[in-house]
Amino acid sequence: MDVIRDVLDNQLVDRNQRKMGKVDGIVIEYEDGKQPRLAYIEVGLVTLARRIHPRLSALLTIIESKWGAKHSEPFRIPWSKVRDVGIDVDVDIDAEDTSALAWEKWVRKQIISRIPGA
Incomplete structure (x- = not known):
């Protein structure tokens, strides 16, 4: 498997087939004398921004903290929870039980709910 091509930027789908964003980052662990191994996939705006430029x-971390977003840290999904990699990356977790949708929930509560008729 070509991890960058097959996983990075693909749609994440939880065990209930709910979309939970895109794979924004891949974390690889290195140990002396051992092969590198895939440890986590990361979801989060900060991870995506880090790929563009560290600054x-x-x-974004400063802006999120000032605007009241509670989870500015990227959410990590252990590679052991990945069930299938295809067009989508299927993971064995429930999106509602994670902070992966924190930004979406914050926007819904702080912005969308204040629009008349929303």
Whole structure:
């Protein structure tokens, strides 16, 4: 498997087939004398911004903390929870039980709910 091509930026789908964002990062662990291993996939705006430029991720972290977003840290999904990699990356977790949707919930509560008729 080509991890960058097959996993990075693909749609994440939880065990209930609910979309929970895109794979924004991949974490690989290195140990002396052992092969590198896939440890986690990361979901979060800060991880995506870090891929563009480190200063952008620092700026987003500051903005999120000032605007009241509770989970500015990226959410990590252990590679052991990945069930299938295809067009989507299927994971064996429930999106509602994680902080992966924190930004979406914050926008819904702070912005969308205040729009008349929403």
